[in-house]
Amino acid sequence: MPRKILVVDDSATEMAVMSSSLKAEGFDVLTATNGEEALTQLEQTTPDAIVLDVIMPGRNGFQLCRQIRNDERWSKVPIVLVTSKDQESDRFWGMKQGASDYITKPFAPASLVEAVRRFV
Secondary structure, three states, X not given: OOOEEEEEOOOHHHHHHHHHHHHHOOOXXXXXXXXXXXXXXXXXXXXXXXXXXXXXXXXXXXXXXXXXXXXXXXXXXXXXXXXXXXXXXXXXXXXXXXXXXXXXXXXXXXXXXXXXXXXX
């Protein structure tokens, strides 16, 4: 049975790149374009991992990551933050919010697949 990955990004282009890269490796991909949609997806099914953008309207990825970590239903789901925020302080803050890994954009699709495979 394919592993389910929830990809959350407000950019249609980034969403397409991440989704197609993961689908090509046999993952079943669910998508959401913001934090609210992501929470709706989580209420319906628990994915094996979450790929999460940081800069999004409304609830940003750091806030969503923290919220997911604080909910016992999803606290153990690996979260890979994928973002253009490339400062060391951003990486530190993302990991402090509970991220399992932190990848900066632009990224090689293979590096995303590799990061997800480490956790599922």
